[in-house]
Amino acid sequence: MNILVCISNVPDTTSKIEFTSDSTSFLTNGVQFIINPYDEFGLTKAIKLREQHGGKVTVVNFGESTSEPTLRKALAIGADEAIRIDGAPTDSFLVAKELSKVISENNFDLIILGRESIDYNGGAVPAMIAELLDLPFVNACTGLTIEGTEAKMEREIEGGKEFVSSSLPLVIGGQKGLVEESDLLIPNMRGIMTARTKPLAVVECSSSSGKSSSVSFEKPAAKQACKMVEAGQEKELVTLLHKEAKVI
């Protein structure tokens, strides 16, 4: 089984988000970058599938050299090799096109992405890859088993779950449930040591422009101070929600 896990390099979930003074770009000073949490479920799942079926796990990231520590971490967790497409991931179509190129030049049975990245939350790259390469696509995937060349999956839909099947190769937009939070693999010392010598190939980005860009950013307006209600005065809260906030 030859598995590709696409990894976004994103600010840690605890990060406070700040922008440059002209509001045109995200201020990365002092921000710790991590493997996108949705991708982390996919990475652990890929490693578990390799344990069951044999094969290889490759991780790929579209990013600048600053994302290499995140790729090394993926190698330390257990991926076999890494590819970095050198460029600034400014638009989902650009990222999808470049990832599709890597996928079409290799022979992957399974391409796993997170259903979205927690920075720009476009949520578009998995579906775009499926469209560009005309591959089966299962989004919001919460469970996956492989039997031969067939995959059986569970996916979240509004108002329930859908159980689906597809042949390989296949593109997955994954989320928690692919593996549980408690199953997530973390790098051990041996993993960290061997990650240093695992292959990390850098490939050139073949195109330069996407179809959209971020022009400016702003933070949500500050909230008014919280109106406190004494415990025991729940009636007052109900009145406030009805008469002042008008939400009940």
Added chain:
Amino acid sequence: MSVVVFAESWNGTFKKGTFEILTYAHDVAKKMDTKCVAITIGEISDDVKVLANYGADKVVSIPNQFDACDNKGLSSALAQIADSEGANIVILSNTNTGKTIGPRVAVKMDASFISNTVDVPSESSPLLVKKKSFSGKAFEMAQSHADKTVIALSPNAYNIMQNNNDSCDFATIDCQVENTNVSSINVEKASGKISLAEAEIVISAGRGLKGPDNWGMIEELADLLSAGTACSKPVSDIGWRPHSEHVGQTGKAIAPNLYIAVGISGAIQHLAGVNSSKVMVAINTDPEAPFFKAADYGIVGDAFEVVPRLIEEIKQFKSSN
């Protein structure tokens, strides 16, 4: 030129979000001085004429049935009609379905894709539109560099308005689409619960509830208010509640009118997923809980005392209103 909007349905019924994106699409079309075309897919048991009440100038019904997982067929049908209607803007709701087919439609139409939008485009050429970014921690102005744009509107971001159109046209078109490459085995519907994405009120609880057996009062409160139930990440991680209820940065992002957080401290990751709620109430024993800095109303107190009293007060309120 036209604005095409996907009037999503579930089991033959239009979703609340469908009227929201129709209102939005009507306003976008008005701003661009063009017409608004609504597309329905599959068998619709609702009267499609209702779409004209929310501003559709034309309704195209595609009778083809697609399984929820058939994103290939759905996106192909949508793109075909959008192209034949000369769409330069296609609008979907940023639901699981919208997010799954929107990007495919964009690739087919050689359009850009902008998701999580919260307002109508402020400029049309090039198109500039406000969207949520950094999982609710910021907003972004996104610009399209293509002639066509597919927009996915963030649920509960736009007020539903009636815009009656008496001269709406109705058409039915059979689409030729390729066979799907993903097959549906079966669908398991969540039992009678209100879906989190559509809920106007959400009652959420965290580790402060001490155990999964204590959720009865949360469910009772939710039932009383016709609300959805949600939970914090630790609670879904330890398995007290299903993952589908996890709201926050790495779970679902929601934007109800009222969000009541019981025994949730309000970590930055949790707040990111819920701070688009119009009104937030925090109930927590710890007066220093960060949630009180983000909430509109707060009660410092023991959930096991406050929530039952709140239930009683809401029962009284409901019987007198």
